[in-house]
Amino acid sequence: MNRRTFVGASIAVTGAVAAAPLLAGCDSPETAxxxxxxxxxxxxxxTELSVxxxxxxxxxxxxxxxxxxxKKGCDQGACGACTILLDGKRINSCLTLAVMHDGADIQTIEGxxxxxxxxxxxxxxxxxxxFQCGYCTSGQIMSGVGCIAEGHTGSDAEIREWMSGNICRCGAYTNIVAAVSRAAKEA
Known part of the structure; x- marks a missing residue:
């Protein structure tokens, strides 16, 4: 055995010995x-389910x-396409784990x-x-429902401020504000 082989074998054995205790505590995804x-x-x-x-x-x-x-837009809470009502409050559903909301009341656009x-x-x-392309529409509507319920519809400027977490890439903001304002007046 030459020196190069000895050093290589020593490193491999040391790595295996050091990694064994770390790997022993890990379950594979199939068994966890x-x-x-x-x-x-x-x-x-x-609704009952396991997640x-x-x-x-x-x-x-x-x-x-x-x-x-x-909708899943940015998956980072920046666009608002995933807005739902959770226990009556609007949230970005991409930013929270499902297991955190056992017993919650969830309302989506379908409801x-x-x-x-x-x-x-x-x-x-x-x-x-x-709406134009419609991708943000469900999140805009759910946010608008929350905005109306929260009483933030006193003026167009107030609606714009409280709806600012919802992005419309097509730029239909003027009509979105008009729709929220109209629905708030009818409520």
């Missing part, structure tokens, strides 16, 4: 149980419950209409032509 059971109320309906503890509320809604109206009758803000969006 990373799921939690949740009881929620989603759009007025009791991976690392699943965002947005991904749970879209992937586990099939409620794809809530706003009453059968075939649109929510007043949904109708106001149509009447005011407050």
């Amino acid at each position: 149980d990373n799921t939690t059971h949740l009881s929620l109320r989603v759009n007025g309906k009791p 991976d503890t690392r699943t965002s509320l947005l991904d749970m809604l879209r992937e586990d419950l099939g409620l794809t109206g809530t 706003l209409a009453d059968g075939d009758r649109l929510h007043p803000l949904q109708q106001a969006f149509i009447d005011a032509d407050a």
Whole structure:
């Protein structure tokens, strides 16, 4: 055995010995149980499901419950496309883990209409032509519902301020503000 082989073998053995205790405590993803059971109320309906503890509320809604109206835009809380109402308050669903909200009441865009009758803000969006491509629309509407419920609709400037967390890449802001203002007056 030459010196080069001896040094290489020594490094390999030392690495294996040092890594063994670290690896012993790790479960592989196939054997680890990373799921939690949740009881929620989603759009007025009791819902029970098991989710991976690392699943965002947005991904749970879209992937586990099939409620794809809530959009994944930036996945960083900057665009507002994923806005929902959680216990009556608007939140960016991409920024929170589903397991944090066991027992919560969640409302998504799919739960706003009453059968075939649109929510007043949904109708106001149509009447005011407050969307173009439509990608941000569900988040805009959910944020608008929250804005109205919170009482932040005293003026167009106030609506713009309280809706500022929702981005519209098409620039339909004037019509969005008009729709929120119209729905607030009718409420």
